[in-house]
Amino acid sequence: MRRRNFLQYLAPLGAGLLGGQDLLAGTDPAMKLGLNPPYLKPGDMLGITCPAGSIEPKDARYTEVMLAKWGFKSRVGSTVGKHWQRFAGTDLERAADFQRMIDDPMIKAIIFGRGGYGVIRMMDLINWDYFKKHPKWLVGYSDITALHCHINRNFSIPTIHARMAGGFNAVEDESEISLRNALMGKQVDYRWKAHPLNREGKATGMLVGGNLSMIYAMQASPSELDTTNKILFIEDVSEYKYTVDRMLMNLKRSDKFNNLAGLIIGGFTGTKTEGDGYFTMSMEEIILEKVKDCGFPVSFGFPGGHQSPNLAIKLGMHYTLFAGSGESNLTEITDPHPAIPLQPYLDSIPPPPADSIIQIP
Amino acid sequence: MSIIVPPYLRQGDTVGLICPAGYMSADRTHTCISVLESWGYKVKVGKTVGHQFHYFSGTDAERLADLHDMLNDSDVHAILCARGGYGTSRIIDNINWKKFKQQPKWIIGYSDVTVLHCHLFQRLKTASLHAPMAGAFADAGGEDNFTLSLKSALSGEALKYEAPFHSFNKTGKATGPLLGGNLSLMAHLTGTISMPDTKGAILFLEDIGEYLYNIDRMLLQLDRAEKLHQLSGLILGGFTDTKDTSIPIGQNIYEIIHNRISKYDFPVAFDFPVSHTHENVALRVGMQHTLQVKNNGTTLISKP
Secondary structure, eight states: OHHHHHHHHHHHHHHHHHTOHHHHHHHOGGGOOOOOOOOOOTTOEEEEEOSSSOOOHHHHHHHHHHHHHTTOEEEEOTTTTOOBTTBSSOHHHHHHHHHHHHHOTTEEEEEESOOSSOHHHHGGGOOOHHHHHSOOEEEOOGGGHHHHHHHHHHHOOOEEEOOOGGGOOSSOOHHHHHHHHHHTTOOOEEEEEOOTTOBOEEEEEEEEEEEHHHHHHTTTSTTOOOOTTOEEEEEEESOBHHHHHHHHHHHHHTTTTTTOSEEEEEEEESOBOTTOTTOOSOHHHHHHHHTTTOOSOEEOOOSOSSSSSOOOEEETSEEEEEEOSSEEEEEEOSSSOTTSOHHHHHHHOOOOOHHHHHTOO | OOOBOOOOOOTTOEEEEEOSSBOOOGGGGHHHHHHHHHTTOEEEEOTTTTOOBTTBSSOHHHHHHHHHHHHHOTTOOEEEESOOSSOGGGTGGGOOOHHHHHSOOEEEEOGGGHHHHHHHHHHHOBOEEEOOOHHHHHHHTTOSHHHHHHHHHHTTOOEEEEEOOOTTOBOEEEEEEEEEEEHHHHHHHTTSTTSOOOTTOEEEEEEESOBHHHHHHHHHHHHHTTSSTTOSEEEEEEEESOBOOSSOOSSOHHHHHHHHHTTOOSOEEOSOSOSSSSOOOOEEETSEEEEEEETTEEEEEEOO
């Protein structure tokens, strides 16, 4: 009995000393982490592929030039410039191009060409075996949220929500600089102006999310987001307010808000109004109404989504969100186990009772 | 699974009229009321009919109270939703079904009312009626076969509906509970406690005003949520006023649906008269149906 007590006593200590991620992960499922993709170094190669809508080779040129300027090589996949109906090739062609890139050890990260629609049509054709063992950064947003959700839910591997190849400019701007910083491992520390309707507070947790319509389309599927103890980021474009209300009702009714740690709202741009004139609630009111029974902080106006700037965020990693009255702040926690800082933890441990030691044979 | 079938209506019974979602002017319900009366029913008009709170026919609390008033009034024998729109799911989790369980009654409507059909089947094991609403009465005068099918369904007649053959149909015979309604609302219920278990069911789907890519995505959503793989049959109604994006999806609605379901073996019937147009027959959701898809056409049979 005493011996068991002692072993229990030592377990977290040993884990802390060894940096034993698995042991720690076992104590708190929310902290369970997949492998992190390695950050990029100069000379690394990035792939450009289109799993959904198409871009022309000339649209990829800005990205190639900018990647070269940043010191990277690039390889353009077979789906760039390809067309099949509204997609960049058939479902099989898009899946094959993406599969080649995740399985190619020379390619260290993938920037998608554009979103649109189509990831959900090819995603279930992908074999993730190599990616799970050798993850690489995948960069995109909008329709790409299907991949963000699937990878977070199934492999807990971080991905990057950021501007895509089709949106790169001739001269780098804030969005592209933020992507470069994310790819090279710079700690995220964003500050943005507070919205009057922010619900103030501080939250810590893994950041998940992306495009609301796509998070919604993943519901009850093998790619459904688990939002427990997480910070959820949502954005959307060109939806009716009643559709946004309906999608949020779905998230609410499927308990996605009950155990959320925090909520970050990005751009809700191009909202459609035709025939919707009577839906007079503002987007902020629509959102707040769904989470009014929950206590977590809500921060509006994050500069991300179908807008400029669209700041790069590494989904699947841990952050501290501070929703304030003057500004909001999102800071990446570089130590994935912030709750167990090694030195203070050791210092705080009283010496074990002497008799417990003698019990070990 | 046995389903509770509310009592069919008799002459002199009362139909309660409410708007659980979007706003509808009282004028537009007049034909519906007079036709129901001509069928021998009394009509109790709810407070939400003609009432307006921005987009909705009242606040959530007002719409809920009106529904409760009809559910709890033992002199009301059926509840006809005058209009869909959007808003039923905003009140569904606050409905008190206690009195309804003691005195089940037919709840009638389509489109946004799909939320009630699904919830009634999955949570209360009670049949309901996917059928024309007040707007259809106003547009067609209440004398066409589609609105008249509601009278037949409400009074407990056997129902037999037919549809022409379509080259994408998959022939065969299916028997099972009839489930479904509006595709957008089925997608909307995915992952919630109102989403029906579709195993062994005959599913019917219709929609209006959606982008073709979004129909493709919603069908994939239902498929990836395993709502299609154990169906006994599938009925496709009208997908009207569809929209396309600036880069066309390159398939028509039939091809989109066909591509999503061609891997399955169950019988499939396209062009069934359930839709947002006047071609919208009354369907007793939750009850056993027999679907026969043949080379010379489709039949769907419901016995009372």
